[in-house]
Amino acid sequence: MRYFLLLVLSVGSFVSHSQKLAVEWGELSRKKGSTQRLMPSGKAEFYALRWVGSRLFGSYQITYHKGLQVVADRRIKVQVNNSIATFEGVRVIDGVPVVFLSDKRDGQNQLFARILSKDLSTIVRDVKVAAYTFQKRHSRGFFDIEMSNDKSHFAIIWELEGRKDSEHIYGFNVYTKDFELVNEGEYPLPFESRLSDIKGHYVSNQGDYFVATTEYSLDETKRLYR
Numbered sequence: 001m002r003y004f005l006l007l008v009l010s011v012g013s014f015v016s017h018s019q020k021l022a023v024e025w026g027e028l029s030r031k032k033g034s035t036q037r038l039m040p041s042g043k044a045e046f047y048a049l050r051w052v053g054s055r056l057f058g059s060y061q062i063t064y065h066k067g068l069q070v071v072a073d074r075r076i077k078v079q080v081n082n083s084i085a086t087f088e089g090v091r092v093i094d095g096v097p098v099v100f101l102s103d104k105r106d107g108q109n110q111l112f113a114r115i116l117s118k119d120l121s122t123i124v125r126d127v128k129v130a131a132y133t134f135q136k137r138h139s140r141g142f143f144d145i146e147m148s149n150d151k152s153h154f155a156i157i158w159e160l161e162g163r164k165d166s167e168h169i170y171g172f173n174v175y176t177k178d179f180e181l182v183n184e185g186e187y188p189l190p191f192e193s194r195l196s197d198i199k200g201h202y203v204s205n206q207g208d209y210f211v212a213t214t215e216y217s218l219d220e221t222k223r224l225y226r
Contacts, residue, residue: 026068033061039092041118044068047097049090060087062097064120074120080112081105081126088143093154094177096124102143107134111143111156113179130156130173137166148203152177155203161193168193174207182207191215 033052040046045066052061052075060076076099078085085101088111092098099114111130114123134140141160148154153176160169167188174183189196195216202210 024068029070032063032070032073033058036060037090039090039097041092041095041097047090047092060090062090062099062116062120064097064118072120074116080114081110085112089145091145091147091154093147093151100129100143100145104140108132109134109141109143109158111158127179129175129179130158130171132158132160132169132171135160135166135169137163138169139163141169144201146201146203148205148207150205152205153182153203153207155183155201155209157201159198166193170198170211172209174203174209176207183209189213 033050035048035050037049038046039049045064048063048065050061050063051058053059060078062074062076063070064072076087076090078087078101080101081103083103083105085103088100088102090097090099093115096118097116097120099116101112101114103110103112108131110128113127113129115125115127116122117124130143132141138160139162141158144157144159146155146157153174156173156175158171162168169186170189171186172184173181175181189198191213195218197214197216198211199214200212202212204210
């Protein structure tokens with residue numbers, strides 16, 4: 001009973017001294033597709049990535065919100081380097097939206113960053129930010145994008161899974177928010193691919209790239225488990 005009374009007194013004290021927050025809501029608007037990602041860009045400003053249309057025949061769209069109002073929108077054209085591309089994601093870099101598109105051709109997978117103007121009206125430029133060559137004994141691989149905590153750097157990461165006994169291939173490029181390449185490389189993990197998992201990637205505010213991994217060992221008595 002003593003603990004119950006202490007809890008009630010504590011909660012009562014918290015409620016009596018709490019402050020009411022002023023909440024501001026935007027106007028109701030018609031639904032603009034399915035929201036996939038929200039990306040802050042400044043004070044009272046953000047971008048939203050949406051999927052608009054049916055599952056098979058829809059498209060990605062970016063909307064620009066300012067002062068709780070939708071002030072601009074743009075459909076993402078999934079085409080780069082004069083060919084059909086694969087959509088890899090959107091990030092806000094240095095206050096503007098950047099669309100990442102990959103292009104598989106001539107035995108390579110290339111990743112391009114499409115920098116848009118802040119109001120979404122124009123394509124500023126396309127920048128090739130990463131590329132790797134396909135390997136016979138590996139999967140076709142994939143790209144990922146990681147940002148530093150202060151948004152001053154971003155990393156392009158790729159991984160090609162090895163088939164059978166082939167080791168996985170890992171690589172990365174680190175850029176400043178001005179798209180200056182400051183760090184790059186490919187590296188092997190010091191463990192067997194089948195006995196290791198990458199648990200996370202981290203980019204520091206200084207442009208350093210870190211990988212967190214878990215290493216397993218085989219249990220000879222239970223061959224179905226690691």
